[in-house]
Amino acid sequence: MTSTALRSRAWKLLEMVTTPLLPSDYLDLVSPLRAGADLRGRIEAVHPETGDAATIVIRPGRGWRGHTAGQYVRIGVDVDGVRLWRAYSLTSPTNRRDGRVTITVKAIPDGKVSNHLVRRVKPGTLIHLDQATGDFVLPRTKPAKVLYLTAGSGITPVMGMLRDTEFDDVVMVHCAPRPQDVIFRNDLHDLVADTKLRLTEVHTDTDGMLDIARLDELVPDWAERETWACGPAGLLDAAEKHWAEHGVPERLHTERFRPTVVVAGDGGEVTFSTTGRTVDADGATPLLDIGEAAGVLMPSGCRMGICFGCTTPLTAGAVRDLRTGEITEAEPGVLIQTCVSAAAGPCAIER
């Protein structure tokens, strides 16, 4: 018998020992970061960067497969007891000796997770991780000239690149409201001092928003440079237009942080994603009734919110709890009780 087969037999036996739980349920008590466990990480330190941004140092579990500079990672953090998932760019180089990775988070107004990470989270906290992902990365072959065009927290994936790979000729144009709002300002100026980077800071509070046409003056050879741009949609839209107009769209690589903006309304179009049916719903009728009326096979139970027999994944949009008025927005893994939830704007449920 091969060792894999032997191991799977042994595991089966172990499962019989621990039924109805799994061996991992017990192993997680002592070794949550071990190989083979669900991927987690431990927060080891939180370093403030600016007034509202901080770098979080994470020791990933043994299952972490590493990342490529520029990629992001989804993390699951418990905020007020509720697990919430968000994506953040990795800001550490890929060859960090101690195996730690860092993300750099800017607290956005009313951002549950970002404020928690920047201001409240304590070293030692376990978080959940997905593997790194994203195609906003550097190419295998080094380009001769590079331009990084960033604004606000758009600097985070680029910082990961800057720290990871040295180029002969790198220019960066970065926009932030004021000098003290520039995340990684010290690191950037160190790179400038070492002549590893030419940096132009645009302080939008005093200079105004960056007019993309100014690039001709700031970086005269911009069109010859392989460019990575990350920042607000306005900047990226302007850049894409600008590069296309000058016939070099293939030189521009962009990354958009897409905050899911859900506008909670009163009723809306409900999509049953499995059956592909779409119907209009008002803001007072339970989604269970809406689905049944549309001929969708809906699991149901007590029909009054107490048995949890109708829970269904909410895949897009928002719903309102008809008993409390509470709004629940779609996120991966969010389940709703269809018998006491009504559409709060357009939404989609997995049925």
Place this chain on the structure above:
Amino acid sequence: MTAIDPTAHLTAEQIEELGRELDAIRDDVLASRGEKDAAYIRKVISAQRKLELVSRGVLLFSIFPPAWVLGTAGLSVAKIMDNMEIGHNILHGQWDWMRDPKIHSTTWEWDHVSPSDQWKHSHNELHHKYTNVIGKDNDLGYGIMRVDEDQKWHPFHLGQPLWNFLNACFFEYGIAAYDLELGKNLHKRRRKNPEFRSRAKAVGRKIRKQVLKDYVIHPLLSGPSFLPTLAATFTANLVRNLWSHSVIMCGHFPEGVQVFERRSIKGETRGQWYLRQMMGSANISGSKAMHFMTGNLSHQIEHHLFPDLPSNRYAEVAVKVRALFEKYELEYVTGPLPKQVFSAWHKVVRLSLPNKKPKLKTPAREQEVLAA
């Protein structure tokens, strides 16, 4: 059992006001639910797992009597924690709000022979919706006993003290049979129904796994302690069964708890539903340890009013609920465990004999509903 409706003094408006006041209590807890509560359930789960691990470890040496006693006691407590404070409450969706897929009503499986999903249907859906409604809520005597004067007497009920005792000893099997509606489904041709067969198969699989674990694998792992370990796991299951049966009997069987006519829930309002939960449940008084070991089902009244609130909040809710009972001049049935268990058993024995004249109570509000 009273022939007089103990809620007759309440007007329809008062009942709706009561409902609103209960909703406000619920909203208060929902608004303050958070990190502390999540830490609580995680701590309980972790403690239960550690206790089970250590107890099973000690039982490997159960050939030595002190190890047997210690391991058996620990395992009994671990099994009670698993079923009561953890399993029952997670399967009620009390912790779904944490969005932790591992502590969720849709994924949790408990140390019990009835598969979680079947139990959730018969318990969460049927029992909690139709609490104490004769003919709708099978928890009223589990289909094998008569626990109210209004239920029809049958010579079969003469043996109910014995049935109840046997049910207590093998409670988890009783629950599995009950969730399968075995009595009904074994009759006639129902047993061939494919839906029933697949559910019966699921129960069979679960029983096989549970039995294999408790009565084969762990004893085998104990080597020379095979027989003592076997006896220990059997004892732990027995203790857990007797304990949970006792706690659960105290929830709806003690004297003073009301039952309801099927007709009485027609067109029931939210306030009336709340009132039925209040009159149809009974509490157990006692220490914090007692509340914990009953899985907070000692707060059965609060649990029935708010089955999806985290169990660790029932104690604080109970203070407010009790004040409402007083305000509306209703009887809050509660008492220490021995008293409630005795009361429930007394009723089981008394009702094994026929009563003279079943008096059907027709509350005033029911008249209104019927007239409407």
